Amino acid sequence: MQRSLQIDPEKCTACMQCELACSYQATESFNPSQSRIKVFMFHETARFVPYTCTQCAEAWCMKACPVDAIQVNAETGAKEVIDSLCVGCKVCTIACPFGTINYSQSTGKVVKCDLCGGDPECVKACPTDAITYVDADWTGLDKMRAWAAKTDSQSGAQA
């Protein structure tokens, strides 16, 4: 059964452990700017929202890549960037309507969440269960998926 990240902003305390764990896993440095998961803070409403790729079925990034450098990991379902194929053209970064695949100037490649190969570090680092790794069917991502569908240029009538 494939699993996916479930994020519950209600439980997030903005401790930033997820960003540190992710950046260490991805780059061997504790550098939140290199993290694939970001916590956004809404001080007006005291809300904190961890945010990363949902591995959406539409896979805008993968479909826009001109050199086949984003591929599905058959085991985890994650859409992964194949560094040796990525030329750094960045088309995926404008194609992804969620803004969750980004260009790294230090590597000259794009980076995104790859679910750490099936054992996400952000989940292990989160002390409040704001980020959990659950069966794909159970995630609370429906709202986001609905939004993804709305973005689909192949649905709906011509305006």
Next chain:
Amino acid sequence: MKHVIIGAGPAGVIAAETLRAADARAEITLIGDEPEPPYSRMAIPYVLSGIIDETGTYLRKDEGYFDNLGVEVVQGRVEKVNPGKCSVTVNGGNVNYDRLLIASGSRAVKPPISGLDLPGIHHCWTLEDSRGISDLAKEGAKVVLMGAGFIGCIILESLVARGVELTVVEMGDRMVPRMMNRSAGNMIRRWCEKKGVTVFTSTRGDGVEQAGTELKVTLSNGKAINADLVVVATGVAPNIEFLEGSGVKTDTGILVDQYLESSVPGIYAAGDVAEGFDFSTGARTVQAIQPTAADHARAAALNMTGIKTPFRGSLGMNVLDTLGLVSTSFGLWNGVGGGERAEVIDEENFRYVSLEFDEDQLVGAITLGHTDHVGVLRGLIQTGTHLGAWKQRLMADPTRVMEAYLAATQV
């Protein structure tokens, strides 16, 4: 069902894959006129800068990929489409189809000035072109790049990476005039100049002549520049000439409806050659960008198999890296009548954001010097998200777009 696809670029290949996924038994023929396996023109600049070799441009990397997919790849240039006989003429024979997709792309065009047939003058459009450029763009070589549009600017990056002495000539009053407004386009120009590139805007080449072993390029600003290599990147045009007499209606490109079908039933078009609906304006336009080619191809292929798939229109968008300065533009980046613009300019640090609103909806955007989460600009525009109170916050600080997106959709 027999499907024939003219053109082996991204649109042709994605269409072939989509057709196969939808119909395991369909016969699929993909016709391309270049000798290499299907490849991505977009990746050519990265060959020139040495990041990849030619095989790195191939759209699909696995040996025997198209054979395994059951797609027959034919090399040849289609001379004619014969809708009455449901056939295309290629390599002196006819290939029959039940459904035809025209994804013949576009080609580089020359401006009407003298001397552009001399040796040492190249487009940067095909792999063959890139070999000609590679031979001449050696370290220290003098190079004139005509055209600082989107394609010109991508080539600019790789020419500088090769260590040439570069002069850029652009007719428009700024760099990337069809993607960047004046503030952003001029910021890119200043950036290039700071990096040692000579840039002339509002300038055109008047002619090129041989001057000993070099070329002499005469410019409309009265200057003349000697060069070892001239790269012409002044524009592209859809490949539609072979459709003459076919009855397929064309304007700039092939006019298609919301199903990507042309005026002739059973003949579809996708990618750079298709003049399809623009998401922002509702009018038909030739966008000639990779994401549109991919979206067109998928929708066209589904419609070809009988799965009715209306296409809402594609959003014009581009991302460009000019010597390390990353820029993006989306949708109606020049704004709409009665709309409002939020703008923040940081000249010193080469950072810029402009957002264009229609009421409380985002309709266009430009960024410079930002690489994080730029895709949400597309998301916000294409979903028509009502930003409510966040619109005023963005008017005050347009860099907060990611928060606005999360507030509108997640919180």
